[in-house]
Amino acid sequence: MKARSKRLVLIGVIIVAFGAAVMLVLNAFQENLVFFHTPTEVKAREVAYDRQIRIGGLVEKGTFKREEETTTVTFNVTDGESSILVSYTGILPDLFREGQGIVAEGKLLTSGVFVASHVFAKHDETYMPPEAAEALKRAEEKAEATVQQATTKPTIVEKGE
Amino acid sequence: MGIAEFLHMGGHGFYIWGSYGTALFLVIVEVFFVSKRRKKAKEELEQMEAEFSRVDNQGING
Amino acid sequence: MSATRRIHWMKYASASNFYPLANRLVPLFMGLAIALAVIGLYIGFFVAPVDYQQGNSYRIMFLHVPAAWMSMFIYLLLAMYAIISLVWRVKMADIMAYSLAPTGAMFTFIALLTGALWGRPTWGTYWIWDARLTSELLLLFLYLGYMGLYSAIPDRQRASRAASFLAIVGVVNVPIIYFSVVWWNTLHQGSSFSVSEGASMTSDMLSALLLMAFACWAYTIAVVLRRAQAVILERKKVALWASQISKNKEA
Numbered sequence: 001m002k003a004r005s006k007r008l009v010l011i012g013v014i015i016v017a018f019g020a021a022v023m024l025v026l027n028a029f030q031e032n033l034v035f036f037h038t039p040t041e042v043k044a045r046e047v048a049y050d051r052q053i054r055i056g057g058l059v060e061k062g063t064f065k066r067e068e069e070t071t072t073v074t075f076n077v078t079d080g081e082s083s084i085l086v087s088y089t090g091i092l093p094d095l096f097r098e099g100q101g102i103v104a105e106g107k108l109l110t111s112g113v114f115v116a117s118h119v120f121a122k123h124d125e126t127y128m129p130p131e132a133a134e135a136l137k138r139a140e141e142k143a144e145a146t147v148q149q150a151t152t153k154p155t156i157v158e159k160g161e
Numbered sequence: 162m163g164i165a166e167f168l169h170m171g172g173h174g175f176y177i178w179g180s181y182g183t184a185l186f187l188v189i190v191e192v193f194f195v196s197k198r199r200k201k202a203k204e205e206l207e208q209m210e211a212e213f214s215r216v217d218n219q220g221i222n223g
Numbered sequence: 224m225s226a227t228r229r230i231h232w233m234k235y236a237s238a239s240n241f242y243p244l245a246n247r248l249v250p251l252f253m254g255l256a257i258a259l260a261v262i263g264l265y266i267g268f269f270v271a272p273v274d275y276q277q278g279n280s281y282r283i284m285f286l287h288v289p290a291a292w293m294s295m296f297i298y299l300l301l302a303m304y305a306i307i308s309l310v311w312r313v314k315m316a317d318i319m320a321y322s323l324a325p326t327g328a329m330f331t332f333i334a335l336l337t338g339a340l341w342g343r344p345t346w347g348t349y350w351i352w353d354a355r356l357t358s359e360l361l362l363l364f365l366y367l368g369y370m371g372l373y374s375a376i377p378d379r380q381r382a383s384r385a386a387s388f389l390a391i392v393g394v395v396n397v398p399i400i401y402f403s404v405v406w407w408n409t410l411h412q413g414s415s416f417s418v419s420e421g422a423s424m425t426s427d428m429l430s431a432l433l434l435m436a437f438a439c440w441a442y443t444i445a446v447v448l449r450r451a452q453a454v455i456l457e458r459k460k461v462a463l464w465a466s467q468i469s470k471n472k473e474a
Contacts, residue, residue, distance in 0.1 A: 008310045011391060019395045026399075035353045035408045056408060093347025095276055103410055120346045123276060125415040127284070127424040133275030171273070173280040176344055180283045180337040184290070187329055188442065192253075195449045202456035209460060213467050 036103045038079040042114075049110050055084060056103040056122065064098050077104060077114070084108075088116040095121035237315045238455045245448040252448075256441035263434030271427040283341040284428075288415070289436040291334040293443060294362055295397050297327035301369070302394040305387035317383050318458075320390065321373060322450040326443055328366035335359060346410055354403035355411035358396060365393040379461075 036056035060076035060083050067073070071090060075098075076083040086104050096102065096119065106116035128136075170177050267285040274281040304320035307313050338356065339349040350356065369386050376382035404413045416422045422429045 004310055011306060011309060015391060015394070018392050022395050022399075035410065091347075093345065095345050096347075118348070120348055120351065120410055122410055123345050123412055125412040125423055127274050127277075127281055127415065127428055129272030129425065130275040131272075132425070170279040170282075173278060173344055176280055176340040177282055180286055180340045183336055184286055184333045187333065191326065191329060191446060195446055195453065199449055199453035199456065202453050202460065206456050206460045206463070209463055213463065216467075 039077055039082045039084045040079055042084060042108065043082045049108050052105065052107060052117075054103055054105045055086075055108075055114060056101070057083070059096070059098050059100050059102055061098045077102065084114050085112065086114045086116050086119075088119050090117075090119070092119055093121040095123055237313070238318070238459075241315060242452060242455060245452050249445050249448050249452075252441045252445035256438045256445060259434050259438035259441060263431050263438055266427055266434065267431035271431050272425065277345055280341060280344045283337050284415075285431050285435045287334060287337040287341055288432055289439045290330045290337060291359070292436060293439045294327060294331035294334050294359070295400060297323050297330060297443065298362060298365070298390075298397055299394065301327060302390050305390040309384065309387045309391070317387070318451050318454050319447070320387065321383075322447045322454055323443075324366055324370050324373075325450070326447055328363060328370065330439070330443075331359065331363040331366060335363065351410050353409040353411055354407045355400065355409045358400040358403050361396055362393075362400060365389070365396060368393075 036054035039055060039057050042053075042055055055077055057077040057079045060078040063074075063076040063083075065074050072087060073089075073092065074085060074087045077086050078084075086106075088104065088106075101122040101124065103120045103122055104114060104116035105118040105120075106114055108114050168174050168178070263285065267282055271282070273279055301320050301323045304316045304323070307316035308320060335356075338359075342351070343349050369390050372389055373382050373386040376385060403409060404411055415424055416429075416432070422432075424432075
């Protein structure tokens with residue numbers, strides 16, 4: 001009986017101690033565990049130039065451009081506060097589109113342009129049929145239009161793809 | 162919807178059928194080896210029991 | 224049957240109750256697994272609509288998500304049995320932990336593989352070292368480590384203790400997998416299904432997902448009980464052999 005509860009306590013102590021150790025390590029490495037930086041972080045903290053980093057955010061609407069006769073594309077990645085110009089040569093993932101969340105891997109040049117070597121599309125956890133998405137989009141546009149009318153800031157409403 | 166179209170899955174056929182195919186294969190393999198393992202253990206145990214009871218009986222007789 | 228051997232059998236008292244019960248449960252749960260999977264896949268492929276962004280590739284979810292859930296549930300169950308086995312020295316608990324490991328490893332592998340095959344068309348890569356993917360890979364190594372350690376040590380009791388210990392320590396990884404998408408920026412999206420907020424998908428998609436999850440549970444119960452039966456017989460064999468040798472020595 002005594003030996004049994006001793007073992008139970010011992011195992012409990014080991015789990016708690018090990019768990020605490022892991023949490024401490026994870027906390028200490030928080031910086032390195034960050035999978036991508038947001039444009040605001042890049043601008044504010046002046047993330048190292050010419051080093052391989054990842055940035056993540058939404059592809060800003062209306063900024064996507066394809067260079068003539070090349071596979072190079074440029075677009076802005078935004079987190080709502082600041083945005084960064086990204087240049088990328090290569091094949092884009094299927095889910096890449098304006099307004100989509102993406103993660104770009106590459107280097108930040110001193111000019112402020114982010115040259116990406118890989119672009120990954122980050123998809124959200126929502127799944128719905130196209131008709132529902134279409135309806136939702138219309139509703140959002142309607143809401144946006146009302147807000148714009150209210151603030152009397154007329155802008156051209158983007159037409160979807 | 163035709164069968165070819167269904168298998169094509171709008172260009173994602175490889176990924177979808179690759180996923181489901183591998184999983185089905187693994188499940189079948191696991192079921193096969195687990196039942197084989199039990200069958201083998203059962204047969205060997207029965208054989209051993211028969212063998213030992215024979216030895217025991219001989220020992221008593223002798 | 225001699226008295227010594229009967230005493231030996233008594234050690235497997237709980238196992239001898241378990242064995243006939245498992246015999247009845249295995250076909251029941253295997254049948255259930257097949258039925259649930261057939262209905263789930265029918266809904267998943269013929270009733271559920273295409274996704275507005277991913278088209279058809281999201282249908283991998285009906286396999287990927289249940290497999291990932293199982294990989295974590297089975298590990299928790301394994302660790303729980305490992306604790307019971309270490310603390311209370313219940314033989315059946317050790318047999319259950321041992322029998323859960325290969326199926327858990329298989330589901331972890333399926334989760335990783337289907338994730339890679341889903342990641343390629345959607346994210347644009349098969350693999351990326353983000354927190355979710357890396358911690359799930361670590362889970363596979365924990366399963367393999369448990370099984371490896373168990374079979375590497377010749378003395379079964381010591382093997383069981385060492386492997387159980389590893390399983391218990393490794394349980395820390397499970398919440399890391401689950402919350403990785405909340406704690407850190409990951410390429411992997413957050414959970415589509417939560418108790419508090421419900422599911423962010425249509426009801427067809429959700430029913431296909433849940434049916435597949437239940438099918439995986441039923442399958443796991445059936446196959447793990449079967450494996451446990453095999454292990455009981457194998458251990459009985461070793462015990463019988465040992466008792467016969469000691470008796471021969473006496474004689």
